[in-house]
Amino acid sequence: MTIKARLTGAFLAAVLSTTALNGAFAADDTIKVGILHSLSGTMAISETTLKDAMLMLIEEQNKKGGLLGKKLEAVVVDPASDWPLFAEKARELVSVDKVSAVFGCWTSVSRKSVLPVFEETNSILFYPVQYEGEESQRNVFYTGAAPNQQAIPAVDYLMENEGVERWVLAGTDYVYPRTTNKILEAYLIAKGVAPEDIMINYTPFGHSDWQTIVSDIKGFGAAGKKTAVVSTINGDANVPFYKELGNQGVKAEDIPVVAFSVGEEELAGLDTAPLVGHLAAWNYFQSVDNPANAEFIKTWKAYTKNDKRVTNDPMEAHYIGFNMWLKAVEKAGTTDTDAVLDAMIGVSVPNLSGGYSTMMPNHHITKPVLIGEIQADGQFETVWETPGLVVGDEWSDYLADSKDLISDWRAPMSCGNFNVATGKCGGKGS
């Protein structure tokens, strides 16, 4: 009986805390910001960090006096890694809580499921994660990397600096890896790589038995040509993958693995000593040495009260997106969606890698691309970076059905998929 009573108590406490989060302190003189990240379910592992990062940014901004003379107020909802629930929660944020902008989503499928909501209710979403491109929406700002800001420079690096001639494209079986690999395959073939020198491999979400695949990779690499693995393996599956690589003795000097979804956060669950030298391509690393980043890391560690917490690339994307939104609202003098959408384009704010990022007319931003090698302490060390900033390219130039499309959301054109061949707005995608 006591256990029953205790369970009821725990349940009540849980209910109470969610109501508290849901904005029990609603007041009229605040500007509300929605945070749409999974706090439970499979994606909680990555998205909870982003929720915390957003809360920290909002708290810091309030210390500086808020926005337009008002305090900012965070409204946190939990879409529980459930894609349809993302759409419901997004609608709740916009229609019930009347938030001025939403920061959220991680997986592409969750973003796709909320797109119609933001379009219909005409509100703003900031999406902070690297993704497969092939999309440009009026109501969405993409602050993560497009394929040309991550995947293609990484492949170029391996080709030029490591002399790689044989490629394994390994990914989790869903839209981001499939589209990215399609773009990469087209790019590699355009660069003169023979189709038999490309091996493509997909695995289910959360795949944990990598023995066969790692030994296949070793076999593929024994053809006398320098081989590299381009990994779009997502989230949880990475830990067993890297453990198997380490155990089977696949050294970075022989077969380097370059990953697009492995950051500081993912490495925190791993002993990285056997992985030193494997690579990742991002637009930000915690190890980037400049005052803005040092300040950000310090604030983050103080906010989480944990000296071991790491920062990562999607956090930087939220940092950029949030500051851009602040600037645009100040410029527009209102949080009204249409005014902010107009004010956003061209806004330029400092990023954490020592430069400035600018919002382009295609709703993507400019970023530097960094290639880092894993170190024994779980951090990355930058071994190469693009000489300047790279503009996000939403419609890939290497895919036949999107190479003629461009996106420009400024007044006369106002189109996310303008076909330069036919001269009309419309074509593939939305």
Place this chain on the structure above:
Amino acid sequence: MLTRLAYRSFQSLLVTFCLLITVFATDLRAQDDLRAMVDALGEGSFAKTVEQVEALARTGDPKIVPALEALAAGDLYQRNSDKQVFLTRTAGGTLTLVDPLTGEEVGTEAASALTKIRVNNSLRRAVRTALGGLTLMSPDAGVRLQAAQTMLRSPSADALEQVETALAAETNANVKPVLERARAAALLVSDRPDDEKKAAVAVIGNAGGQDALSLLSAALASADDNLRPDIEAAISSIKERQALWSVGQNVWYGLSLGSVLLLAAIGLAITFGVMGIINMAHGEMVMLGAYTTFVVQEVIRTSFPGLFDWSLAIALPLAFLVTGAVGLAIERGVIRFLYGRPLETLLATWGISLILQQAVRSIFGPTNREVGNPSWMSGAFELGGLTVTWNRLWIIVFALAVFTALLFLLKKTPMGLQMRAVTQNRRMASSMGIRTPWVDALTFALGSGIAGIAGVALSQIDNVSPNLGQGYIIDSFMVVVFGGVGNLWGTLVGAFTLGILNKFLEPYAGAVLGKILVLVLIILFIQKRPRGLFALKGRAVEA
């Protein structure tokens, strides 16, 4: 006379002294040169540093070995003030500087006064090759073996003579064959005559394995017509041998996957198989076991670092107790009110699984936790053409040990007898004086405890995150249903059959389709034999 003698001895003394000075001075100058070369490591781009490493390697001076090793490990720093390069050891916030050539400590500096010399993969490769060349003549046979393996993996024509000198001096029976292969590999990329190269192809071809295949394929690209047939023949013979071994490799991988499935399912074989409870919280018991391992390792890391290799042995009983206790609480608190109502049990246990997940998420955070592999579970060894990783080997052994222990418990102990009696005929057992509610609770606790120790093993190969259990719950049910509900042997055979089947399908169908095919096959199988591989027979089943 005396003076003359004195004069002569003085003369010889002087000569010796002068000689000594010259020797000393040249030695000093060599030392200075080396020092300058080591200092030059701190300048310029990665490509420049690679050249410097190669230049250092050409000196052939074993004194630079520590500096190169430190460079590869990222322990080589440049002092900002005078651009000198030092080895470093961290001591608190400061770094202890060590002279790279003499190994003497020279002082300490704050970390900010030094710049780390950065390394990338091509630099690491250059260091590895350089070290290989420098340590070929080392007095330690283990070091020589490693050097020979390095030379084999990155052959270069320049190193051929070095390898040949080392080979002539080599007496150790373990090192010699590797050196012979290294010589053959270097010979293939040199401009020696073709008949020597043919012999080299034979040496490498006989050795076999992936390294040999890689060397020969590379050689094939640049071979002339005279040599080509030899290389092609050697490659095809290696491939034939590998095809045979790959069957063995698949069986091994299958056994290994099967042992993981067995571990995950064996606890469920008790709670679901023997007791008939559809226990959706089973995966979370596995997760709790893994988190117990994490906590144990964390305590050991902070308080008793020497015990790290024992961490799993310490975690095993603790995980059993923790998850067993949680299981007991769940049975007493929830499940006992729901016996005979399978749908409600399903929903209730599913709810419990969500509560446990979120509780762990709140306590330990949503991110992965690092559980380290003890040294005896890291790495791999070669067995013929098979690569056997230690952690997989130990998990197979462990799964079989758990299975045997459980079988013994059920068949040979009074508690096992009571469990079987209660599940087969509850009322009869009750009439014989068995306290059936307690037996139920203990059986459930046992199943949960076993799931917990499975978690200890799985923490070695998978993520330790709140989602750990979800990945295994479906597979566990599949194994138990396929093997036959209520039969431990069925679970054993079912797990290994599914493991091996999966691994034979995977190379052809890919991991995604392979999994789907296995699922379809199980569904078809269940249509034919609804009670699984080893069906229980008798009146208890009909009841």
